[in-house]
Amino acid sequence: NAGVTQTPKFQVLKTGQSMTLQCAQDMNHNSMYWYRQDPGMGLRLIYYSASEGTTDKGEVPNGYNVSRLNKREFSLRLESAAPSQTSVYFCASSVNGLYGYTFGSGTRLTVV
């Protein structure tokens, strides 16, 4: 099925561990985004990539890094996980954000 695929769906990390969240889209979209969702705070943008080869910080980039590997793939890395990074992470893509995004199903991350 066409869309945005995120892996893994669930992950538990210990404080200080690292991991990479993977995201891939097969809709030939130019732009890709990483958001985190926390109760009562809506969705907050971590990083985005307007086009292949470019990445920019969003509202809450601290503690994260990203890589736009190619047009299809956009990964999010936590170098040293902290309990404050416990959240649900969503990847999204768009042809042009003025017309809306397509979201993945999310990764639920718990840092203990």
Place this chain on the structure above:
Amino acid sequence: GNSVTQMEGPVTLSEEAFLTINCTYTATGYPSLFWYVQYPGEGLQLLLKATKADDKGSNKGFEATYRKETTSFHLEKGSVQVSDSAVYFCALSKETSGSRLTFGEGTQLTVNP
């Protein structure tokens, strides 16, 4: 900067009741406006959108009208169903901000039979 404010939730209604979820925004110029819906355990899905003033977006019985004079984009449905229970997010996008979406906090809707 850009911002979106939604009515506080949660909202609980009986089946077939009328739904309104208020959304107001702050942005210069003419942003595009969206409503997204998130069902339990899933990602967000685009519900409807409007890209210019006075446009009405509609889908699955939901409607919202882009009101420039009141900077609002309220979501309405005439008769809700149990299957409409979800979290609803209002959002805006502007070309000058790289077309990034800015979301409201979300409103939890529960519809009881």
